[in-house]
Amino acid sequence: MRFLRSLVPAVLVAAVLVAPHAAAAAPAGPPPRPAPPSAPGPSLTDHPLTAAPSPLDNPLKGFARFYFPGDNQNSGYPRSLAWSYFGLSEVMTSASNCGTYDWSIVDNALDEIASYGNQAAIRFYLEYPGGTGSHPGNAIPHCFDGHVTYRNNTYWGTVSPDYDSPYLLDAVTRFIAAFGARYDGDPRIGFINLGIVGLWGEWHTWPFDTDTADGYPNLMPTDADAAKIINAYDTAFNKTKLEIRYPDSAGGAANARDIGYHDDSFCYREGSPLAGVTLPQSLGGADYAQLQRALNQGVENKWTTDSMGGEVRPEIQSSAFTSWPGGSGQVDNMKACIELEHTTWKINQTSESYSPSDPNVAAAVRLMGYDFTATHAYFPNSATGSTTVGVTVANNGVAPFYYPWTVSLGLKDSSGNVVKTWDTSWDLRKVMPLKIRAFPDWNVGADPTYLDYGYPQYYQSAVDLAGVAGGSYQLVMKVKNPLEALSPAAKKLRFGNATQNADGWLGLGAFSVGSGGGGGDTTVPSAPTGLTAPSRTSNSVSLSWNASTDNVGVAGYRVLRGGTQVGTTSTTSYTDSGLAPSTAYTYSVKAYDAAGNTSAASSALTVTTSAGNTTPPGLVLDDFDGTPVYPGAALNDLGKWTGGNCFLNGGGNGVESGGALALQYNNCGWFGSDVNTDLSAYKYLVMRIRGASGGEQSHFHLSLGGTTKIFGDFVLDGGGHPAITTSYQDIKIPLTANGISRSAPGQLSMGFWYGGNSAISIDSLSFTT
Structure with a gap:
């Protein structure tokens, strides 16, 4: 079979590969439950909606098959994703200039994939044993020749570049910046694997890895240099979801960033006795299993903000769901793998031959990622002028939806024509899974234990009926796939409801529009x-x-x-x-x-409004005064990227409140703001900050200019250390005395993974003399 190239890393490498572990942390434990939503107003009529099985080819979830030019991508088992590799040399085609790029091979693939209504998941590589289809095995751009040392991986017969070469790192990070500038937010792309490093771009070079006791030299980059590639991707892509192979890659450098993981040996068991390579040791997994690595890093809940992809181990693809929900032989407990990894999508080439009527496969696909059902709609049976429409959405899957796609309301006439639409501000990313499966390592009950997590999320919006002719209509709702702007075949995000239509519109119920208040109610409420x-x-x-x-x-x-x-x-x-x-x-x-x-x-x-605080002196990184608005603009006062995740407020980003950035956390949270400006003229980082309880200086680390410390461990003038109180104060951190590079400050970031549960407010971040 032509996809056997994908068997090489799965069959041969995973059996012996144990990537180096970063220092182990404790499991994070159950994630904090989101706040419950508001309830619909009692004056709105409740219209219960009937559940039904959701479609098998909902966008951005389920199985992906390999992209081959000219193939019918919609044959076989329903899907909405296509997977493709690209060699770096196929885009960096100049032999003399590493700064020019020919994106035609990527655009041609993305256009063809989009023509079938599908989105792509892609990865770039430098070395690929034997190549992949028409793509080269050696994809090192010729502009590296004479500048980068080449080594031979004699086990695989590949040429491995010196990943620590400053020339390579400069060229690769500039490529990633150009990659992001061209494709970040491109509706044709669903997921991007970081790639670049190692065999198949999978961030390993086995057996030429950090385990040099076997006599093979190490061809992997240092953690510090690998982290530069991770940082480049995180900086370049703020919209399209990124994934990296291992939670402990580059010493866990991706874990505090908006980057998920891809498990490329999903739910396989190997060795003697058999041990799982996805499930943790507490469920019979190996010590190098994907979820064991996540537990070791304390990032088993990364799925709440970042996607989990990968590949069903190729040699079990034909039998992976035969024993659903459990497993047999080399197939591990498939349901547990999906539930604990919170899988959204997997490469599964053999899915082409699955029967669409196979109940086991259908149960697995619906469980993967999001699985939305609208449970109730709330609106008056008749109205005129304007009214309010509310909808409650539940998620029966294992992961959220990761993109801010627009939700629209509409009216259909008796002929099924949409005669009026209203875009809402509803954010489906807030609809978290109703239940999550607990790891045995959390010690909250015998396996399997399911914990309440998300809620049926309630949304409501005012709709203006001006210009709508009186009569009977069907009130409908639709989620707009951005790919629809490029391809009429774009797959629609559809709900698990009996009234879900193939055109993407979900029927919410009958609705009458008339003059004179509709239905006879013409009495005006009293003025407030x-x-x-x-x-x-x-x-x-x-x-x-x-x-x-x-x-x-x-x-x-x-x-x-x-x-x-x-x-x-x-x-x-x-x-x-x-x-x-x-x-x-x-x-x-x-x-x-x-x-x-x-x-x-x-x-x-x-x-x-009150006067607020005066603008801090010196160079302002951000004074959080709403200009630019945080996090909507994703820009700080220097015009550079800023954002956050995993906080308990502001949709996980934190929120501007009262002229300050409020960050509420419970052993999870990350904030970043790019500086990337020479600070040689400045002596101090000044943080104007207060805490909800005081003492929060031990709850987070701060990174800047190559230095990372618990905030309370920074040294102040006179030898003291920062201490956060419940009142605002300017904490001045000397840059040079704390080893912070002023010429290359990079990104200021803060990570909250130290057992803290509180909130801080940052009035401003600035640099001063």
Whole structure:
């Protein structure tokens, strides 16, 4: 079979490969449960929705098969992903200039994959025993010749470049930057494996690895140089999901970054006696198994923010689901593998021959990644003018959906034509799995133990019915695949519901639009009274008012600033944010009912925001004043990338609040902000910070300019150390005295994996003399 090239790393390497482990940490334990969502307003009518099996080819999940030009990609078992390697020399084609790139081979593949409605998962490599299809085995660009030392991997017959070569690292990191500039956020790509390093780009060079006791020299890069490649990818890609082979690659350098993992020997058992190479030792796995490595690094919950890909071990692909949900022989417990790894997608070439009616395979595919069901829709049976629509979505899969695809509401007429649509701000990434399987290592119960985790997530949005002709309609909802803008065949994200249509629109229920309030309710709610502003900051105003009354019931309130609606709420309070300091704003509030009748405005209230803190002196990295907005703009005050993950607030990113960055954490969280600016003119890093309880200096490390320390271990002028209190203070960290490179500061980052459970607020980060 033509895909046998993929058997080489799986069959021969995994049996003997034990990648070097970084220093072990304790398992992270059960992840903190997300906060429960808000509930629908009592004035909205509940429309229960009927569940049904979800489609097998939902986007960005399930099985991927190899891309071959001219193949029918939609034959065989349903899928939405295609997998492809590319040799680096196929893009870096110039023999004399490493800074020019020919992307045509990539674009041709992506275009053909997209023409079938599928998205791609891809990887670049430098050395590949025997090559892959038409791609070369030796993919070292000729512009490296004479600049980079080449070594021979005599076991595999490959040429292995010196991965520690400064010339190679400079060329590769510039390539990655160009790769990201061209393809980050490209709707044709679902996942990117970091690649580049080692055989097949799998981050190993066995047997020429760190284990030199076998007589083979080490051809792998140092952890520090490998980390430069990881950092380059993390900097270049802020939208498209990245994956790396091992949690302990480069000493775990990817673990604090927005990078997932790909398990390329998924759910296989090997050796004598048989031991799993995915499941941990507590479930019969080897000490080098993928999930054991994750436990050793304390990153077994990385799936909450980053995708888990890989490949079903090729020699078990034909029998992988025969004994579902367990396993037999060399097939490990497949259900446990998917549940504990929180698998979203896997390469599985043999899936081409699976029967679409095989219940075992279907159960596995639906379990992988997300599996959404809309459980209830909430809206009035009839309305005019405007109204509110709410939907509750549950996730029965093992992982979240990792992309911010737009969710739209719409109306279909009696002929099935969509006559009106409204885009919402609903973020499906918040819909976490309802249950997660506990590792035995967590000591929370006998295996299998399932813990409550996510909630059915409730969303609601106001819809304006202006211009819609009176009559009977079907209210519908759709998730927009960005690939639809490029390919009419783009696979639709569909829900596990009986009313899910093939065109992507999910039926929510019958809905009538009419004049005169629809259905006879023409009574307008009373105007809200008692509008006050209990609190304000330099960039926000918190409002409250007395409830309105209505003959049927008040559905919600519209908040207006300067006569323009800025938000809606079903409660009698609202916080308006993103405002300018020392600025006067005038507010009013209107009530509306389920039929769309809207009250007169409340009395106007003028509120002036506080002055806030003055801009810190020196070079400002970020003063978190909402310009640029964090994390939406993904830029700091230097115009460089910034972001975070795994925090308990702000969708995991942390959130700007009161002119400061608020980071709430529970033994998990990472914040990064690129500096990449010569700081030779500055003496101090100044962090204006306070803690919720005080003492938070021991809860996180800070990295800058090649130095990483627990924050409380940095040395201050006079020999003291930082101590965070509940009041703001400027903590001035001397750069040179702490070994921080001023000429090459790189990225300022903070990691919260030290047993802490609290919150800090950072008013500003700056550099001063």
